[in-house]
Amino acid sequence: MTSRQPIDEPSLDPELVEVDMHLVPPTQPVTGIVTSNEICLRGKSASFVRHVCVDVSGTPLQGAFHAGQSFGIVPPGLTEHGKPHKVRLYSIASPTVGEDGEGRILSTTCKRLIDEHSPQASSEEATRGLHLGVCSNYVCDLAPGDEIRITGPAGKRFVLPKAPERHDFLFLATGTGIAPFRGMVKDLLEGPDGPCKSDIHLVMGAPYTSDLLYDGFFRETADRHPNFHYHTVISREFLPDGRPQGYIHHYLDREIRLHGDLLTRDRALVYICGLAGMQTGVFQAMAKLGIGGPYLKVHEELAGVAPEDWELADIKRRVRPTHRCMLEVY
Ligand SMILES: Cc1cc2nc3c(=O)[nH]c(=O)nc-3n(C[C@H](O)[C@H](O)[C@H](O)COP(=O)(O)OP(=O)(O)OC[C@H]3O[C@@H](n4cnc5c(N)ncnc54)[C@H](O)[C@@H]3O)c2cc1C
Structure with missing residues (x-):
């Protein structure tokens, strides 16, 4: 277990917590x-x-x-x-x-x-x-x-930074992809060193409201901590004006004022977890909105192509998350 490091100067590159791996190998459970x-x-x-x-x-x-x-x-x-x-x-x-x-x-x-x-x-x-x-x-x-x-x-890459106060966080989850964020939000806000004051936004995508996971916990946490923001995107339900809510990337597009401000900060980190393929729309939305630079490495072959015209195969092969974007999809 790690304790937080003091804040001295801002850091762009996260230094992730060091973790143990494979202490129990798959052959000897x-x-x-x-x-x-x-x-x-x-x-x-x-x-x-x-x-x-x-x-x-x-x-x-x-x-x-x-x-x-x-x-x-x-x-x-x-x-x-x-x-x-x-x-x-x-x-x-x-x-x-x-x-x-x-x-x-x-x-x-x-x-x-x-x-x-x-x-x-x-x-x-x-x-x-x-x-x-x-x-x-x-x-x-x-x-x-x-x-x-x-x-x-x-796993050693989908973990929090050693000094979370140096960063702000955008967590994007679909389905059971919420699991690591429950632990991370608890680490950030209920840890032994007291609540981290950074901005933390969690966006959870689900087909119906009834599919939301740990919804009570996240709502109560948002009530207690003004720096924690919990957003839900319910793909098969509608906005008050009758438009469909869409998926997480539609939400990013719609709420660009909110997340654009967060993502243009040098200290922001993005974590994406959930259904395989969810990164496609998110990467496309970030690139389209002009805020993907620090989070995505786009191969030069795609540089001249508008993000909305990127094919799935292009994204898989030619767009990679940077050290400020942690991705776990399955
Ligand atoms: C890093 C990581 C983290 C994960 N975290 C979670 C988590 O937190 N929670 C969670 O629930 N899961 C998680 N998973 C997924 C989990 O590991 C299992 O893959 C999942 O639970 C399914 O396993 P299973 O044994 O039940 O299915 P299996 O019996 O292994 O069945 C899955 C396989 O069956 C086949 N199959 C699928 N659909 C059909 C179909 N309609 N007809 C015939 N065959 C089919 C496919 O070949 C598929 O690969 C994670 C995966 C990874 C890699």
């Missing part, structure tokens, strides 16, 4: 004990997402994980080919001190993968059944007291 497993959606929703807490006491993970990192879960049983299941990664939703304040209990935000089965390879036949994700459904079914095989921690 250790055992944690589930302490709670609760729905964390705002209302009745078509998706199923649970906040799951795991006691890692006595394992190398105790006191050794940071908000923003992930940990691994190895589901029990064998694959259809008779091999042990591979490890799946889950973002840590707890603050660096854990849910218990002593680094013993970490948590995650697990969404059940449920879909109509569709062939994944040309050799596979179509069936009319459901595809139920192996690990996510296993985790969502766990009860307090159950054992779970875990690994990690993983």
